[in-house]
Amino acid sequence: MRWGWLLGSAFVLAAPSAWAELRIPAVRYPGLPAQAASAEGFVPAGWRLESQVADDLNGDGRPDLVLVLRQQDPANVIRNDDGLGENPLDTNPRMLAVAFARDGGGYALVLQNHSLIPRHDIPTIDDMLEEGGVSVQRGALRVTxxxxxxxxxxxxxxxxxxxxxxxxxxxxxxxxSDSVMRNSGASESLSINYSTGKVKRTVGNMQDDKETVTWEKLPSPRRWTLDEVADGSAFDPLQAR
Known part of the structure; x- marks a missing residue:
């Protein structure tokens, strides 16, 4: 069960007992080629290229590739006969890959990650990756x-x-992060700049548009890598170490 980041990372998703009856198949993630001539060259058999972005990520002036790959295994499409949530449930997982443009043409793989984007394995929760959720802005990789x-x-x-x-x-x-409680209108946002060590919290309510802003310092100077974040739905952004 995932603990959410919403509302101060404090909410817990209550799990109906029927979820336990869903048998989510295990996945063996294939290794991607170290080099390829195009985005399609990184797509392994049984997977598809769900989305791609071409932009400069390493500052050399050449467009690099950011790829979202998704498995296409019918065995990962699960029947959910409970009547609560999505049915059937497509639990096919994703991989996030980045390849840098090479001097002589083509691309070299620098990142292959299958944990940051959560697998869609709970029928009452929407797929967490929406269209356009992976992008590049001002040379930085963004995953929403x-x-x-x-x-x-x-x-x-x-x-x-x-x-x-x-x-x-x-x-x-x-x-x-930003969140709203649909029943009460209570809202909360959390913005962390790991480069400056500053944390901004904003609390309010949609009913009166009043907000309270507080600032604090990060509890730790640690710098996390994309792989170390692991599951993007469970990461604690303020952990001390």
Whole structure:
């Protein structure tokens, strides 16, 4: 069960007992080629290229590739006969890949990750990756996850992870989340700049548009990599170490 980042990372999604009856198949993730001439060359058998972005991520002036790959295994499409939530449920997982443009043409793989984008394995929660959820802005890789549940939680919102290629790896430089409780209108946002060590919290309510803003310092100087974030729906952005 995932613990959410919404409303101060405090909400817990109540799980109907029927969820336990859904048998989600295990996945063996294939290794991607070290080099390829195009985006299609990185797509393994049984997978498809769901989306791609071409932009410069390492500052050399050439467009690199950001790829979202999704498995296409019919065995991962699960029947949910409980009547609560999506049926059938497509649990086919995704991989996030980044390949840098090479001097002589083609691309070289620098990142293959299958944990940041959560697998869609709970029928009452929408697929967390919406169209356009993976992008590049001002040379930084951004991954936005959307949360909406039709049972188990009143909370809805978005969380964006921002990574920059530095020190030979993709480091987390920004975390931004916002959430609203659909029953009460209570809202909360959290914005963290890992480069400056500043944390901004905003609390309000949709009914009166009043907000309270507080600032604090990060509890730790640690710099997280994209792989270290792991499951993007469970990461604690303020963990001390």
């Amino acid at each position: 996850l959307h949360f909406w549940a039709n049972a188990g939680s009143w909370s809805m919102g978005n969380t964006t992870y921002t990574f920059r290629w530095q020190n030979g790896r993709f480091e987390l430089i920004g975390f931004d």
